[in-house]
Amino acid sequence: xxxxxxxxxxxxxxxxxxxxxxxxxxxxxxxxxxxxxxxxxxxxxxxxxxxxxxxxxxxxxxxxxxxxxxxxxxxxxxxxxxxxxxxxxxxxxxxxxxxxxxxxxxxxxxxxxxxxxxxxxxxxxxxxxxxxxxxxxxxxxxxxxxxxxxxxxxxxxxxxxxxxxxxxxxxxxxxxxxxxxxxxxxxxxxxxxxxxxxxxxxxxxxxxxxxxxxxxxxxxxxxxxxxxxxxxxxxxxxxxxxxxxxxxxxxxxxxxxxxxxxxxxxxxxxxxxxxxxxxxxxxxxxxxxxxx
Numbered sequence: 001x002x003x004x005x006x007x008x009x010x011x012x013x014x015x016x017x018x019x020x021x022x023x024x025x026x027x028x029x030x031x032x033x034x035x036x037x038x039x040x041x042x043x044x045x046x047x048x049x050x051x052x053x054x055x056x057x058x059x060x061x062x063x064x065x066x067x068x069x070x071x072x073x074x075x076x077x078x079x080x081x082x083x084x085x086x087x088x089x090x091x092x093x094x095x096x097x098x099x100x101x102x103x104x105x106x107x108x109x110x111x112x113x114x115x116x117x118x119x120x121x122x123x124x125x126x127x128x129x130x131x132x133x134x135x136x137x138x139x140x141x142x143x144x145x146x147x148x149x150x151x152x153x154x155x156x157x158x159x160x161x162x163x164x165x166x167x168x169x170x171x172x173x174x175x176x177x178x179x180x181x182x183x184x185x186x187x188x189x190x191x192x193x194x195x196x197x198x199x200x201x202x203x204x205x206x207x208x209x210x211x212x213x214x215x216x217x218x219x220x221x222x223x224x225x226x227x228x229x230x231x232x233x234x235x236x237x238x239x240x241x242x243x244x245x246x247x248x249x250x251x252x253x254x255x256x257x258x259x260x261x262x263x264x265x266x267x268x269x270x271x272x273x274x275x276x277x278x279x280x281x282x283x284x285x286x287x288x289x290x291x292x
Contacts, residue, residue: 001048002285003027003165004199005038005122007065014038016051017199018058021285025056038070038200039250042148042164048202068122068196069167070146073252076114077194079142079171080237081184082107083256084229090264110232110240113184115171115254119194126292127172128192129273134174137271137291140257141215141223141279143208144169145234146200147251154242159235162247165200166208168279168287169254170215175263175270195277195289196252208234211282213258217269218276225258 002017006024014037015024027041028034030051034041045051082088085106092105121127129137148164171188172195178187208227215223232240237255241247262269271277271291279287 005067023058043249073117077252079254080256081111084258086259094263116189123197136175138262140171142254145253150248152246156235159238163203165202170195198285216278223260
């Protein structure tokens with residue numbers, strides 16, 4: 001199933017989305033009395049099998065505003081850097097990687113950082129350019145994992161059972177700030193730097209190990225890869241993050257971006273005002289955002 005957060009009458013409303021993404025049904029119609037947000041729904045609903053058996057009264061989605069599926073995450077978004085083989089190579093050769101050991105291309109362990117919750121925006125919302133602070137704005141198409149069952153010390157063997165669903169994120173990055181500060185948080189945590197959506201597709205409908213990841217900038221295909229190229233797979237990522245930290249329902253983990261980001265070109269192709277970023281991943285839908 002697919003679940004989104006819609007702005008209906010000025011109120012963030014969790015809704016089921018039909019398979020072709022054209023209709024919705026407020027979750028309160030499927031779960032009488034429910035009035036919470038997406039994170040509360042995820043925590044209370046480890047399985048949607050009972051909901052999928054219902055026959056909702058669908059309404060046209062056209063004209064309704066999609067918000068990020070989790071508009072206000074409870075915690076920072078967890079992210080993994082340099083996690084596709086070809087992207088690790090292009091990043092290493094770009095001169096922007098201040099985190100690597102000398103001569104390193106692929107990291108020996110997952111490179112984990114976070115983005116502040118205030119970075120999150122929804123589909124068709126505008127990414128601020130912050131031109132007074134950065135002249136090297138970049139995009140990163142990423143598959144994101146949504147945790148359903150929390151836990152600490154999660155084994156690789158059990159990791160997939162902790163996933164509730166998947167969505168798309170764009171890990172927007174100010175490369176010059178990333179390089180200047182020799183860490184990634186500031187250059188990746190500016191407001192609007194994490195477009196997310198359009199919805200969450202539940203884990204039972206996704207083969208996360210074999211998803212095409214594509215990103216277009218102004219109709220130019222820049223990124224075109226498959227999650228089979230991940231250096232560290234999703235069970236490894238979940239096991240690594242949860243080793244000493246309790247993951248919680250509704251946590252978001254972005255799994256890394258493939259080759260084709262702006263710094264990978266010679267000369268680099270940084271974003272500029274008016275650019276349109278479009279990301280498609282498998283059957284997860286399309287996420288489109290414009291740079292202010």
